[in-house]
Amino acid sequence: MNSEELRKALRLYLVMGSPNCGGADPYAVLEAAIAGGITMFQLREKGAGALQGSALLELGARLRSLCAQHQIPFIVNDDERLALELEADGIHIGQEDAPAAAVRQRLKHMIVGVSAHDLGEAQSALAEGADYLGVGPQYATRTKLDAREVQGPAMIARMREGGIGLPLVGIGGIDATNALPVIRAGADGVAVVSAIAGARSPQEAASELIRILQ
Ligand SMILES: Cc1ncc(COP(=O)(O)OP(=O)(O)O)c(N)n1
Numbered sequence: 585m586n587s588e589e590l591r592k593a594l595r596l597y598l599v600m601g602s603p604n605c606g607g608a609d610p611y612a613v614l615e616a617a618i619a620g621g622i623t624m625f626q627l628r629e630k631g632a633g634a635l636q637g638s639a640l641l642e643l644g645a646r647l648r649s650l651c652a653q654h655q656i657p658f659i660v661n662d663d664e665r666l667a668l669e670l671e672a673d674g675i676h677i678g679q680e681d682a683p684a685a686a687v688r689q690r691l692k693h694m695i696v697g698v699s700a701h702d703l704g705e706a707q708s709a710l711a712e713g714a715d716y717l718g719v720g721p722q723y724a725t726r727t728k729l730d731a732r733e734v735q736g737p738a739m740i741a742r743m744r745e746g747g748i749g750l751p752l753v754g755i756g757g758i759d760a761t762n763a764l765p766v767i768r769a770g771a772d773g774v775a776v777v778s779a780i781a782g783a784r785s786p787q788e789a790a791s792e793l794i795r796i797l798q
């Protein structure tokens with residue numbers, strides 16, 4: 585996938601694991617979100633009740649195959665081994681995970697996404713071979729308990745002004761009411777967890793977001 589294709593794929597990026605689905609079946613939630621128009625998916629199995637071992641592998645394989653059927657890029661959060669086992673299209677790593685340069689070196693064929701919280705981290709991620717950046721939290725979030733301080737869309741504008749041209753997605757507390765300022769600040773898309781996975785209708789939530797982003 586070239587960088588223009590990646591920019592398009594990042595438009596509405598669902599990040600989700602089973603703990604984010606409010607007791608609903610994650611496969612059904614992803615199916616509905618795809619029907620609603622999400623353009624990329626990240627398996628992020630974290631938090632209370634997160635699956636591990638063979639149960640995680642089994643769920644990951646089902647979600648991976650659903651994404652493949654719909655040509656939705658499938659990304660794995662944090663875990664290189666899981667990404668390889670599931671033949672993922674990519675991996676997303678943060679500042680507390682394995683160093684981006686080493687992951688880039690090991691997973692040459694994969695999309696490598698890196699979390700960046702300021703211009704310095706964005707410049708380092710670029711130098712280390714990141715394919716895209718996740719920038720946040722844009723707004724207050726209850727999903728990631730160890731999230732950094734809220735930055736607002738201004739940090740994205742600062743990165744763009746600082747010469748960061750990489751595909752970039754905002755994350756953290758984003759929903760249909762506040763997605764547009766993230767795009768206007770220079771993001772190619774928005775990454776959301778609860779606005780879709782925790783919605784009464786994930787399909788309607790995704791289609792409403794896509795309508796706003798277009
Ligand atoms: C698209 C995207 N952006 C940022 C993150 C956060 O990654 P990280 O800082 O490593 O935190 P965890 O998600 O691992 O808790 C992300 N997952 N996706």
Ligand SMILES: Cc1ncsc1CCOP(=O)(O)O
Nearest residue numbers: 725727728756757776777778
């Ligand atoms: C994974 C992650 N990284 C920064 S904020 C966040 C959680 C976003 O979840 P939500 O969209 O529910 O606020």
Ligand SMILES: [Mg+2]
Nearest residue numbers: 662677678681
């Ligand atoms: Mg991480």
